[in-house]
Amino acid sequence: MRHLTILRGWGIHALQVAVLLTPVLAVAHTAETASRLPELKTPTHHSNPHLKAPEKYSLQLGPRPAYLVDDMDASPLKERLQSCNTGRKLKRTMFSIGHRGAPLQFPEHTKESYEAAALMGAGIMECDVTFTKDKELVCRHSQCDLHTTTNILAIPELAAKCSQPFTPADHIAGTPASARCCTSDITLEEFKMLEGKMDAYNPQATTVAEYMQGTPSWRTDLYATKGTLMTHAESISLFKQLGVKFTPELKSAEVPMPYEGTYSQADYAQQLINEYRNAGVKPKDVWPQSFDIADIRYWLANEPAYGRQAVYLDDANDPSELPSLQELQGYAAEGFNIVAPPMWALLELDANNNIVPSAYARNAKSAGLDIIAWSFERSGPLKNGGGWYYQTVNPVINNDGDMMEVLHVMAQDVGVIGVFSDWPASVSYYANCMGLP
Structure with a gap:
């Protein structure tokens, strides 16, 4: 539908181990462009929005952010994103969360996938946690x-x-x-x-x-x-080396619990926290996640320092399954601080087919809850619509550049504090350009 020439400044170089990367891209926009954009809202949830990576892990982006921006419709947002090519270093950002690492092109939950995500500026990394026959914690999505x-x-x-x-x-x-x-x-x-x-x-x-x-x-x-x-403990060690924070997800057991009659769900949830404590990781650097509300309640009751940043994941498959305002208020009353729904749950179309925050998004903010969205870059090419992850806005999704419009609405209008991505470079670029944590 649209084809515009990539801005001349986009330089593309080779990364030794994995992806094509280019020295990055920071914040530089014209006053004219900025005046036509909504005021940037920088969440205050984190006191240190940018994390400094160890020197041996210099941060770089590949060609994909440029490709996505080039594919956008002409707009002030596109101009602003194109303008962020000053050759200055990219800052690692906690707004960009490596979803299983960088599984768009790397085997998920592997050392190589995590290292690639860190190179792309992800400031938080995910290890989905499950257990082996001998009750050891490892990183696997299921x-x-x-x-x-x-x-x-x-x-x-x-x-x-x-x-x-x-x-x-x-x-x-x-x-x-x-x-x-x-x-x-x-x-x-x-x-x-x-x-x-x-x-x-x-x-x-x-x-x-x-x-x-x-x-x-x-x-x-x-x-x-x-x-x-990787084991869960090994992922903690690697993430410390990479200079990123931690968001482990306690996966639902697919064997009867208590496992072998002795290993209870509470044991499992506690073991996850214990591995951070044993590694000397501070609670403020960990965002434990679960789709099981019982796990969130366990952490709040038994590990409140870690529970304060627990992330309750929403497994709704369509809008009819989303929680009501009253339910969201109930979560907040219990001490929940963060909810994480799929991206589509945060979006809807207005009468003019503009992408705007959904009723769920408005209700979650009204209830005083912070929001993390999942999962960017998970849908593949968007030429024929975005599929499940874009189901509430599919009628206006027709190419890859549209995902940057969706990201902008989630960041600026919904006010999410972070976005899981299968290719963190795209979110990292946007966050740096817009000055988000």
Whole structure:
């Protein structure tokens, strides 16, 4: 629909390990452009909006932010974002949260994915936390996703331990290929034998090798030749080295709890906090998350210093499932401070098809709750609409540049304090250009 030439100043260089990156891009905008934009609202939730990275991890951006800005409709916002190319260093920002690292192109929850996200300016990083057979905490998006996110099926002695072995597709009967491999099927020692891969599988597969393929065309296997899996404790150590903060998500157990009759949900929630305390991480640097309201209540009651920044994740699938104003007020009355819904929950269209804050967004702010949104850069190309993550504004989404318009509404009109992203460079660039924490 739109094609404008990229501003001449955009320089593109190669990053040794992973992505194309360019020395960045900071705050510089004309008074004329600024006058046509709404006043920037910088949240005061964090006392230190920018984090200084260790020198060996110089921050850089790749070509994607320039690509997205170039793809936007002509507007004052586009002019402002284009103007932020002064060659000054990018500041790491807690507004940009690495969702599983940088899984748009790197195997999620791997050392390589986390390092890439840190290079892109993410100031907070996520380890989704689950447990192994011997009750050790590890970083995985789901307790039972090893068959799609690792090479476990290619290691016969470990594949034999999977809850459900690989079953090939039966093209005559019309049944897809399947498998189910859980962290609770194997010990920590066995977990560390695995390598991460892009989260994908081929339902038409008749062999293990075919099943392990299936990466969408808009992602890549270019950086999936190795993926170093991590324990939760190892992720804490790495994030400290990278100079980023922590937002672990306690994943729902997919085995009956108490596990083996003794390991309760409370034990699991407490173990997560204990690993931060043992590593000397201050509560103000940790945003523990959960979709289970019982976990938030546990942390508030038993670990209030960490519980103050607990993030209650909303798992609504459509607007009818979102909490009411009264429910949101109830969360606040219990001591909840932060809610995190999917992006679509924060947006709606007005009578003129402009993207504006949703009733949920207004209600959450009215209840005194801070908001974190998920997950930017998760939908792939937006040529034909944004899909699930943009469901409330899909009619006006028709190319990739539109996601920057959505980000702007979430940041300036909704007032979110952070955004999870599968490619943090895009959010980091916006936050630096707009002076957000």
